[in-house]
Amino acid sequence: MSRGFDAIIIGAGLFGSFTALFLSRLGKRVALVERGLVGAQSSGANFGGLRLQGRSREQYPLSLMAQHHWETFDTLIGETCEYDRNGMVYFAHSEGGRERLLKYAASSRAGGLEIEVWQGEEIGLHLPWLSGGSLIASYSPRCAVANPRIATPAVVRAMIRSGGVLFERSEITDINRSQTHFTVSGPSLPPISAPVLVNAAGGWAGAISAQFGEPVPLMSAGPPQFVTEPLPYVLRPSVYAIEGDMILRQVPRGNFIFAGYPRTHANQDGRHTFVPPHKILNGMRAVAKHVPALRNAEIIRVWSGVEGYLPDMLPAVGASQTTTGLFHAFGGSGGGFQIAPAVGECLALQIHGQEVPVDMAPFSIARFTSSVEDSEKLAREFDQPSATST
């Protein structure tokens, strides 16, 4: 005999947790099932960037809806996530980068963002700590950051307060479907069933979609991340080299967090992404080159995470094309932390049969039934550009 719910969500990352929260608030009896601990994978390991600049055109409506939720997180959730509207700078140190920066600035403006572009002496005036050699920079005041370590647990606590049930340390290993219901179970999860199943399994979601006849070229990988000792707090905006070799921010506690492409593929156990030694050295060189004042900063920790990337770098969010009652929410493709609140709300509304305020067609898994164009970012941001099916 299985315990019954209205919806089961696989994966308590930020996509699954926000979906579970909004469904609970719509009055659904929700079971959120997590193999490990809440928010301990990509959603807790990420850089914390709520970046709006440089998103693809199709993502802006979703992304702006999400930013509103981040801006009002404390009211929405009832706890803080250390949201900080610190602004974000892109700078370019190559001709190719300059062209890309201007393109991103144009598409960000078309998407509704306010963007300032700085050239020549203006760069030194606004960014005096940046080494010479930067050709151009753009600034977006609405970009922000939040603390990934605390955001997902806060969302899940809000879900529980709204009546949702969390099953932690409960891997789902069996999924069966009858005419009307899904029944899921695992070694430490007695069977539970529901007419709705949400696949929010992050870098592991490809195996679930494939089980239902919807294989996708999902790639599991992560960028290296570094944190320094705490230093005097001097840097307010997040700073991204558009070439990808350095992404930097400072938390008010003083530590600098930085990252840099290319991303590394997850290792064979599928549960970790290692940071190879040469990438540690490359990351340290890049930060010392672009911000010379940090050349002697001590790095106290290095890590990465397992994130699901789709070749067009857009997420898969919405109804399955093969199975009634199955919905997908995965493939954050390096930008899923920012869009997660809107992914969760839009999916919950769709499941509840209500109107969804943004066009979700670009994110349909149906796009993989024909050939999907690779994002220009794919070759640039990964060690090996070829995607592998999981």
Ligand SMILES: Cc1cc2nc3c(=O)[nH]c(=O)nc-3n(C[C@H](O)[C@H](O)[C@H](O)COP(=O)(O)OP(=O)(O)OC[C@H]3O[C@@H](n4cnc5c(N)ncnc54)[C@H](O)[C@@H]3O)c2cc1C
């Ligand atoms: C190092 C790094 C830096 C990043 N930086 C940024 C950034 O600055 N800004 C940004 O917007 N995005 C960033 N991202 C991406 C972002 O973290 C994700 O897109 C986002 O958190 C969405 O995650 P998710 O919920 O899809 O996946 P996850 O957080 O990985 O959650 C999926 C969950 O499903 C669980 N699960 C899987 N299979 C099962 C199963 N069978 N049974 C039960 N549970 C299961 C997993 O244990 C996991 O907890 C970064 C990612 C990484 C790795």
